[in-house]
Amino acid sequence: MKKVTASGKTVEEAVQKALVELNTTRDEVEIQVMEQPQKGLFGLFGGKPAVVEVKLKPNSVEEAMDFLQVLIEKMGVQVNIDIKTENRETIFDLQGEQIGTLIGRRGQTLDSLQYLVNLVANRNSDGFLRIRLDAENYRERRKQSLEQLADRLAKKAIQTKKPVKLEPMHAHERKVIHTALQNIKGIATYSEGQEPRRYIVINPNK
Structure with missing residues (x-):
């Protein structure tokens, strides 16, 4: 974390010097007064300046x-990372030749990395930050795959008139399934089980 120490006749003067050196504004820094200014004898001799330590907020x-x-x-993978909002x-x-290593089986590694990244992002944040990790449009491709799976299994449930249980999924993937089938007549969806083995059941209406 970048920080500077500055001095001046007053605390405000010292702070302003530090802000200029850091090329930033007051709301982007943390200020600690190290020494208050002291007047010298008769206002002329032995005076001490104010000293402040100013550091950029993370x-x-x-x-x-x-x-x-x-x-x-540390995972031995080389990627380029683009940031967008x-x-x-x-x-x-994330983009790179070994991107599959970072995605993992059904996105499990990518989800784990995303969880850790969000922990780091929010440990010093004033408000909640949401960071999503994607890898060469994997999230959208996975969403489309889940929607196709949901459609196929919903038709199976209607045809057989028997409940269809899906494999355990993360909460955000279960949400994709629920959303994809919420307006399909003849079925209802709900989740059963405990995390991380919670799964969706597609139940035909009787």
């Missing part, structure tokens, strides 16, 4: 990015 997104880059390097959500888009 940027949560940058901290999360640095953490992710170090983590990926969508619907008040920050997206880290």
Whole structure:
């Protein structure tokens, strides 16, 4: 974390010097007064200036990015990370030749990395930050795959008139299934089981 120590005749003067050196504004820093100014004898001799330590507040997104880059390097994978914002959500888009290693089986590794990145991003944040990790549009491809699965199994439930149980899924993937089938006549969906083995049941209406 970048910080500077500055002095001046007054605390405010010392702070302003530090802000200029850091090339930032007061709301982006934390200020600690190290020494209050002291007047000298008769206002002329032996006076001491005010001393302040001013440091930049941590940027949560940058901290999360640095953490992710170090983590990926330790995994022995080289990727490029693009940052974009969508619907008040920050997206880290990973791209590289070994991207499959970071996605993992059905996105489990990507979900684990996302969980850790969000922990780091929110440890010093004033408000809640949501960071989503994607890998060469994996999230959208997975969503489409789940929607196709939901449609196929819903038809099976209607034809056989028997409940169909899906494999355990993360909450956000279960939400995709529920949403895809919420307006389909003749069926109802609900979740059963305990995390992390919670799963969806597609039940035909009788």
